[in-house]
Amino acid sequence: MGDDPIIAESARKHGVSDxxxxxxYAHPIRVFDLDEGFTMVIGANRTAIIFEIVVDGVTASVIVHAMRAREKFLR
Known part of the structure; x- marks a missing residue:
């Protein structure tokens, strides 16, 4: 996934650390195209908790959302 992305303040809303x-983000398990330049990355943190990360990649990779992955993304 290349260089580290920018982390927008909105990605910190759910208390996930940078x-x-x-x-x-760097260790994706699944990746979904959400259209309009957004990508959903499902990946684990350093303790194997699975997170959903939404990236706005239109002009640069900017992470705009991060939280524990919901069940619908784990199927």
Whole structure:
């Protein structure tokens, strides 16, 4: 997934640390195209907790959302 992305303040809304966000982003398990330039990355943090990370990649990779992955993304 290349260089580290920018982490927008909105990605910190659910209390996920920058380190966990970047680890989940860098170690994807699944990747979904959400259209309009957004990508959902499902990945684990350093303790194997699965997170959903939404990336706005239109002009640069900007993580705009991060939280524990919901069940619908784990199937």
């Amino acid at each position: 380190e966990d966000i970047l680890h989940a």
